[in-house]
Amino acid sequence: MTDFSFINAFSGGVMIGFAVILMWLFLGRITGISGIIGGIVMPEKGQVSWRVIFVLSLVTGGAIYPFLWGKDLSVTLDYSWPVYLVAGLLVGVGTRMGSGCTSGHGICGLARLSNRSIVATVTFIATAALTHTVFSLITA
């Protein structure tokens, strides 16, 4: 996609930044989405309901976006079903093994200046770029 909008990208990012800051400053919680949903499927006593409420609110944010911004939520999927099955499994295993995803490491971890998160973020972005490049060449 080449119709890049700096304003949309940056302002959306600022909103995400405020979202993670609210959770940290007020509740002392890292807003890592893989960790939050991991704590729902592998429940810890007393730590399930806030996670469910957060996930429902997250989905609601996407649901109300078209009404607030007057634009459709555009989700373009280029591949067939098996790709999403394999990708989902890898993302699940990988984020659990590596203790985080784009939000937990890429935003919260980098903002905390955590060494582990800096290494993880560089690793998953580089691996993803390489994977996409190779996969595009194979399927071209």
Next chain:
Amino acid sequence: MESTDKGIPFSNLIIIIASGILFGLGLSVSEMVNPARVLGFLNILGPWDPTLIFVMGGALTVAVPGFQYARLMHKPVLGMSFSMPGKKDLDKKLILGAVLFGIGWGLAGICPGPSLVALNAFDGRIVLFVVALLAGLLFHDKVLSS
């Protein structure tokens, strides 16, 4: 945060809901909910889409000062303590996990946050991704690390 499921205090509830909605709106406004945007960023040899860099830049512009300010606080405004991630060392699990995540993310262009927000598109492939994601999280804990 309350450590029992007896009920979340109303003030905490407001923060959780506000943060979730703001996060979902942010992913929508920035179009990170669209896998085509993410793949455009990962497309280093072809036409390149810089969106993701500016989304992270916007988020970190707020989050870096916020997290650094938190160092001056003894505890969060409404909580008992900061739930600081415990691990400090760079280990093989961190690297291998990031590599596996990177492969999955590079294949489909979808990571956990956007996958949940993209459920609003009512496409079965997103549902499949989310189910597989949950299965992958479970598989790691129940099979790989037991």
